[in-house]
Amino acid sequence: MVSLIIVGVILFWGAFPLPWTTAFTPLSSTGSLTHREITQMAILRKTAEVCRDIATAEGQQFTLVIDNRLTVSAVRKACSSSVLSELRFYGAILGIYLSNAAIDAVFVLSAKHHVDNEAFREGRSLITQGVASVKFSMQQGSYICARVTLGGVCHTLQDFYSHSNWVEMGNTVPFRNLTRPDLPLNNLAGPDTQTCRNCIGQNCGENILPEILLQKKLTSGYFSLFFSTKPAGKCSHGGSSDRTSTREPVGGINKDEISSSHGSYHYRAADLAINATMELLEDIRLAAGNLAFLGLMGLSRTSLLAFVIDTTGSMSNDIEVAKRVSFNIIDSRRGTPNEPSEYILVPFNDPGFGPLIRTESTDIFKERIRSLSASSGGDFSEMCLSGLLLALAGAPPFSDIFVFTDAPAKDSELQNTIEAMIESTRSRVTFMLTKPFSSRRKRGVLESQRILSRAMSQPEVQLYRDLAHVSGGQAIEVTKSTLSQATTVITDGSTSAMATVLQVMRSPAKAENFSFVLDSSLSNVTLYITGVSPIFTLYSPTGVSQSGSETDGPLGSIQTVGNLWRVKLNSDVQTGDWSISINATSYYSIKVIGQSSVDFLFHFLEQSERGDLTPKDNRPLIGENSTLFLSVTGEDSVTLTDVFLAEVSGSDTVNGTITAVGGTDFLVYLQKIPEGAFVVQMKGLLSNSSSPDRFQRQSPTQFRGSRVAIKVQSNGIVEPGNPFSLSFTLATNAAGGNYTIQARTDRNFNVSVPGSLTLDEGGSAQGTLTLIAPSDTESGSDVTLTITAVDPGSTDSNYVTLRLAVMAEVTDFTRPVCQVVKIKADCPVVCSSASWELYANLTDGNGTGIAKVFINIGNGSLSTSQVMSENGTNVTVAFYNASCCSPEVQVVAVDEVGNVGTCFTSIKRISDNNTIAIPTTNTIFSRCYFVSVSMYLLLCNLIVFFVW
Known part of the structure; x- marks a missing residue:
């Protein structure tokens, strides 16, 4: 996930800690807190x-x-x-x-x-x-x-x-x-x-x-x-x-x-x-x-609906399908736990793409997607990967993103950048590929003037397949008339808590048997099979089987559309060992998912110069030992029995040595990183039942090792209009040569970087990158910068992704000030029969001004108004009214740059036996500066009690 979550943490290789540290230990320490x-x-x-x-x-x-x-x-x-x-x-x-x-x-x-x-x-x-x-x-x-x-x-x-x-x-x-x-x-x-x-x-x-x-x-x-x-x-x-x-x-x-x-x-x-x-x-x-x-903290996000849509002339039917699917998901899940909490839409055309629309409002999303229309489009190829790059940068990690297009990518040079973003965000990309109409309109040419279009070539389709498989998504190839039947994968993917049990891909295809474990935490288990005429049979733990030709069988229902077979298992799915035998004429992929809170996160680590294990934010080095920091979610206690790297195109694995470091966190030591693409798989025992429950999970995202490493040091803050420079080091543990360097942002900021760096065998070289954010860039915006390095033979590459904050320099650190003008309270023993009032003046002095005032503690009502003081200062007048049964209030004032002031007032006191309200009609004048909550609680209570 987490790669974009770390700004510029790209380090040199190494795996095991030395016996010394220079701060609270970062991740693991026996007997000490880290x-x-x-x-x-x-x-x-x-x-x-x-x-x-x-x-x-x-x-x-x-x-x-x-x-x-x-x-x-x-x-x-x-x-x-x-x-x-x-x-x-x-x-x-x-x-x-x-x-x-x-x-x-x-x-x-x-x-x-x-x-x-x-x-x-x-x-x-x-x-x-x-x-x-x-x-x-x-x-x-x-x-x-x-x-x-x-x-x-x-x-x-x-x-x-x-x-x-x-x-x-x-x-x-x-x-x-x-x-x-x-x-x-x-x-x-x-x-x-x-x-x-x-x-x-x-x-x-x-x-x-x-x-x-x-x-x-x-x-x-x-x-x-x-x-x-x-x-x-x-x-x-x-x-x-x-x-x-x-x-x-x-x-x-x-x-x-x-x-x-x-x-x-x-x-x-x-x-x-x-x-x-x-x-x-x-x-x-x-x-x-x-x-x-x-x-x-990631708690307000459940499911996400993210569309990247081709809006060229031939996509009219596809856009209508996308509208119907999105509206159905929104309307059918409204008010349910699976209602999408965020929506992302990125249109693309030729030569344009974007903007990215990200909203939590269903009305805004509906309006934006309803306004999409198909028109023009230039030549046959479109800016698909540019639109996808916007979505990957704008969506939260672990998102499912759906791309609708009927044309090849005009910007295929972005493939390395897209793969880097996929590995960084762990997001899954599914391409809905439809065959185009017999003609596509040229920009600036009358509608009657048409040219014959062509279907995408196999290399053009293969690009989409490769990106889908790298991400753990799929490339679904259908006709325009059957597209709506394939959109069940969108409904599945936009459901929260979907865990991957198994995912494999074989190209060229070969007959093979695959086994997987289903556990009791899984529900809504679904298998997706894509390929050219795949022949498969599914077997349950008790030996019951169902072939791919049985639409409704003893194990589940099968839906077929285009190159997709969707197998929905029955709700009373058996736990234990399942298997599937499969073959196809060209290629096939298998994906097994289910809804479960039990999943896992992992991140590659390496040894820092201080000797500690710290995160590595790009591809690990091929042939070198490495370490995984792995966390299991959804359980308070689990037992891991196996963690290994499984080659994508073969059957070889690299087994890890597991060490528990507390809770459900583990360090996994690996002897080497494989040469080719790999996934991370784990197996273990859940302890949520009377008898241990075996479980299995796999990373949907594919990963690769590399023989080149990038190290970047950055403070992560870009000031609008000013050049932002960072130095990076390129190093290799292989043969040297001329390495191609590319740098891109998701916001098209101006970036200058050396086009290449020359490395000796096993050597390193330095480079400097300069980025400029436009002077009108809003503070709080972010920009995703991806730097890629490709070896001389274009067979190996590595990357670094940096999420940089764009912010003008902040000079106002003065917190708002509160002057309590009057407290009026006449609270009897029966508190429900009366109320009390508070009046206060809130000011920000020479600061940026108060942006909002609200109640953090208290069940009363708050109203505010703006006045000008005699010395010309803006004053926010706050009036608070509450039942005597709610005798405490904390007023919070926040200025334009986020400085926070809190003011706590209480009209109660503690007696020997119970808490009683304090009857008072005194007017209290005090100047209460916003200090820490606990200090202010003491100060304000002393003021109120003293006057009483």
């Missing part, structure tokens, strides 16, 4: 809180206990009772903590990214600019880009608690000034201030100078992989990788693991990192709103 666990705990707790608040507001019960023991499956079930796929929820979390882990590889020597070398101001700037970017991206619905940035921000924030002396100073709450540029960073140790003394042997427990702790001076350890120099008397990070720790004062202060220099503080540092991450997520949640926050 960045992965810290990030996931914070996300699950905050997501559960959001779902609890939504349930409470709707008068529903929420019984899930919110603590650090939450699982993805438990939170998903508490947040949604639908058959919502956990793949996107888990995928969103995975994307965030993989981009977190990637910081250790991409910015290995950057002090500010790890808050090393006392780089507190620089680290805070990274955090605050990053959070602003996350909020802008969420406003534009660019959740993938927001997750990338959020992961990096969380890494820097979490490293502060491991690398500084905040814990050693006795602090038990997060350092909120680190995320608040409007608050001062005081009491930092100066550049000449000595902070540490030598450790005594291996004992570093008291190496921070007592006066530093007494005076509450903030410091962090110095770190270098290569040099031992550091300012005199300064603390070091520590560990065998840190050369500075050998220079007096020797030793270190990091708390990355329990075995670290200050390992006794590890769990306290990790706990503070969790709480600080939760506070950061709360700020983002309040700025964006609950629904947008759930979208960021």
